[in-house]
Amino acid sequence: MGSTDVNRRDLIKRAAAAGLIAAPALGALSACASGGGDNDSKVAKGEKTKDNPLGVNKDAELDFVIFDGGFGTQYGKDAAKIYEKNYGKVKLTATQKIRSLLQPRMVGGNPPDLVDNSGAEEMDAASLIDKGQLTELSPLLDAPSVDDPGTPVRDTLLPGTIEMGQYGDEKVWRLNYAYTVYGQWYSKKLLADNGWEYPRTWDEMLALCAKAKKKGIAGWTYAGQHPYYIPFTLYPFIGKIGGPEVIRSIDNLEPNAWKHDAVKSAFEAYHELAAKGYILKGTPGLDHIQSQTQWTKGKCLFIPNGSWVENEAADTTPADFDMAVGPVTGLDGSDKMPFGTLWAQAGEPFIVPAQAKNPAGAMEFLRIMLSKQSAQNFSRLVKSLSCVAGATDGMEMSPGLASANQALKDAGDNVLNPRIFDWYPTLHREQIGSVVAELMAGRMKPAEAMDKCQEYADKTAKDDSVKKYKHA
Known part of the structure; x- marks a missing residue:
């Protein structure tokens, strides 16, 4: 988002209104771009050497568009300085309007070389792939890593990173750089000051919310204007109750997937939060920043979010807040997955357009970003994990980052990876x-909610204009 998507980033979209026009806008883009432009303007290839494994033209400029969201842009600027020591100048453009800025360039056959495809105006990667608008990234993944020439880049990445760039086959079309941990974010200090324990079962959650309500503290808030934040905890809650196969069936658009008992239990549990008055008043009208601000002010206990929130909410977070992420509270002892189950996955997708002039330079830039130096710098700057395994080892971490890192370790193999969102x-x-x-x-x-979700899923399954994907 996060993130995100969630995504973040990607997990992370910023405006529902913008989302409403994403599909038709991208459809028009793809239809035009697939037949527009040409590749005659690609820069000449450089010589492949031990120090230049991707054969970058050292004199060619690199055109890089970065999303200016919760992660900021400094990590990209720092990687650009490293790139420029050995290669050409980097033209870096920061924007929150990815689609608005890039649609004319994609249609005209003159895209940037590298794009941080994130935010509310994230371009639909599935449509871009289907129309042949992206460069496949195997050359990057097979190249030697910066830190160990004997280890290919693909072997330095956290589990699930490569899979997040795949759409139905073994080809990899995007590199998701941030590793987002989703869950119930909370203040350790607020719980400790009141002698409250983090809830492991739903009965414990309701009991805790009742205690908080007596002290004028709501149990939950969320981004009411962007309700796709709610699944950051809802999807793993469903998976914890019913097992990963329920999430797979939802992703696969299977008939009656939304009628599963695990979905019923999760929906009933969340509905109970509203029925008992445990959701912060006014939440449906709040955007992501406003809901986070109410949370950091101590107006409520929990907020569904991704690990980008520590950086994004930094301006309103008290110094002693002690931000942390908790795994989803379960239903009861009948849950198929243990306490500690998380939704965690690589987000913040980077893509190389098929008509990029300098694709080798774009992949080299990503290779630099995937070094431990750049990955640590990213985590230090934005308080989020990167997709580089072991990059934070021995590093001093902020409370939220340390919590996300520990939650991921504690989860072990109990990590869910929903794909419906992308x-x-x-x-x-x-x-x-x-x-x-x-x-x-x-x-x-x-x-009614279950019926409606299944109705929407069935319509998508029957829509021949939407490319379908399946878990292996």
């Missing part, structure tokens, strides 16, 4: 998002 972004963001918004606001009963 395989079918319209379904996830606009349709499922609208349903859970109504559920959490107490305006829709669980049974």
